[in-house]
Amino acid sequence: MNQKPLKICVLAAASSSHTYLQCGILRDFGHHVTLVSPDDGKCPDGVRHVPCSVTSHQGIIGKLRWLKTIYNGVKSVEADVYHAHYAAELTTWMAWFVGKKPFMISCLGGDVLFDEQGTLGPIGRWITKRALKKCDHVTVVSNHLGKAVEKFGVHQSKIQRVIWGVNHEIFRPLSQNKTARSLWGVTEDAQVIFSPRMLKPFYNQIMMLDALKEVVLQSPKSVLVFATYNQDADYRKELEARTKELELEDHVRYAPPMNQQEMMLAYNGADLVISLSPSDGTPVSVMEAMACGTPVIMADLERYKEFFVHKETGWFTKIEASHVVSAILELLNDQPRYETLKIKGMTLIKEKADLHSQSRLLEESSYRLIDINSDLL
Known part of the structure; x- marks a missing residue:
């Protein structure tokens, strides 16, 4: 100009x-x-x-x-x-x-x-x-x-x-990335689900734990990683208590607050990203994950549908544990569908966001x- x-x-x-x-x-x-x-x-x-x-x-x-x-x-x-x-x-x-x-x-x-x-x-x-x-x-x-x-x-x-x-100079797919998994103490063959939103009740992380309990029964190497940026300390204690109650200590990690470069590594280190807020604009974290080639499971909000398409660029789910379980397992076990979300999600964000x-x-x-x-x- x-x-x-x-x-x-x-x-x-x-x-x-x-x-x-x-x-x-x-x-x-x-x-x-x-x-x-x-x-x-x-x-x-x-x-x-x-x-x-x-x-x-x-x-x-x-x-x-x-x-x-x-x-x-x-x-x-x-x-x-x-x-x-x-x-x-x-x-x-x-x-x-x-x-x-x-x-x-x-x-x-x-x-x-x-x-x-x-x-x-x-x-x-x-x-x-x-x-x-x-x-x-x-x-x-x-x-x-x-x-x-x-x-x-x-x-x-x-x-x-x-x-x-999304700043595509930072958020991009990596051919190999072991950094985040190494920091989280997660094995290469684990199936990692990453929750990048703030650690607060609004974002339904306790429901994610309830869903994880069922996921682990069918996918024993699944690990759920919570971002802790701007965390609610009392809610963190609730999550830790619920994790212990569900006997999921070996399947849950808490990632320390991360800068943009570290978040890019985290998205690349995950197999899935999950976002379950009941109200939202157009979440940047969801778009960042897609830019890195990581499929996203997100709350079934009507406003998302002006940008994302179910089972093509994103995966919508009701904010209920049973529906979240189905979404996670289906994506983890359906490689063609997984690849579709990965490729089309990256393309969408590159072109439109x-x-x-x-x-x-x-x-x-x-x-x-x-x-x-x-x-x-």
């Missing part, structure tokens, strides 16, 4: 690996990127970071101090365009409050699916809806989220589907909004 580089202000949590990737890609496009975040975290080289963290945000005084820091941080940045990478986030709300323009918000799932995921109280919901209605442009990762945003009073003409997707090409959509929208905003001045 033969246009001048932009000064882009990204409003997002620096602790998120997706924020890190997005800022790096916009920088690589030649833009001058500033990240304003409510927390500390890593920031790519060449990206200016304005962290708005405080020592403590407990109590009224702590929260007010944090809000003042965020206010100062957001207010201080002068940019050509402001992009918030999550609707229900403090820097997003503050950008709306101080009137930053042109202002774009990307909705990813739980930030707007309030009732499904139980997110936010009434004040947070009101502010999020207000920010979405008043911003200049909204991107959504699925048509389902687009409809949710429309119900808030956001005009359809302001909504654009941007899947975001490439992070770089999807980020170009954001860039194009940014130039358009700047032109519109200039005409109004």
Whole structure:
């Protein structure tokens, strides 16, 4: 694109690996990127970071101090365009409050699916809806989220589907990969099922254990590996107790928090990936797994069907142990079907969910909004 580089202000949590990737890609496009975040975290080289963290945000005084820091941080940045990478986030709300323009918000799932995921109280919901209605442009990762945003009073003409997707420079199939299995203490001939979502009750890992008990009866070398990123400590104890109760200690592993490269190795080290959240946008972890050539068993959510096809690019299952058992065993024992999911899943993600090409959509929208905003001045 033969246009001048932009000064882009990204409003997002620096602790998120997706924020890190997005800022790096916009920088690589030649833009001058500033990240304003409510927390500390890593920031790519060449990206200016304005962290708005405080020592403590407990109590009224702590929260007010944090809000003042965020206010100062957001207010201080002068940019050509402001992009918030999550609707229900403090820097997003503050950008709306101080009137930053042109202002774009990307909705990813739980930030707007309030009732499904139980997110936010009434004040947070009101502010999020207000920010979405008043911003200049909204991107959504699925048509389902687009409809949710429309119900808030956001005009359809302001909504654009941007899947975001996968960085294929990182997430790719490997011809041989023993690294993850070695770290997990899993043999080469084991059948590994990997759960990459956060270790929280919402993602139904206890149900996965119940299903594993039945799977092991027919596939004795099966191993279930849980990612532990942002884990709920109490839930982890419940899982460990349930594992012991089911006598599955030899069949369960807990992987430590991983960076993007380590996640790629984990996907390649698994035979199957499983995701059973009852509510979702378009999950990046599912797409990352497919990009690595690992078939995915996922909850049978209608919104997934605008992107994935059952038994072709993904495998849908009801969120019930018996159905999960059937899905796992059928895929593990049906090699032709397994290969179909592997090849077609990789092809789909490569063609439809490439992070770089999807980020170009954001860039194009940014130039358009700047032109519109200039005409109004």
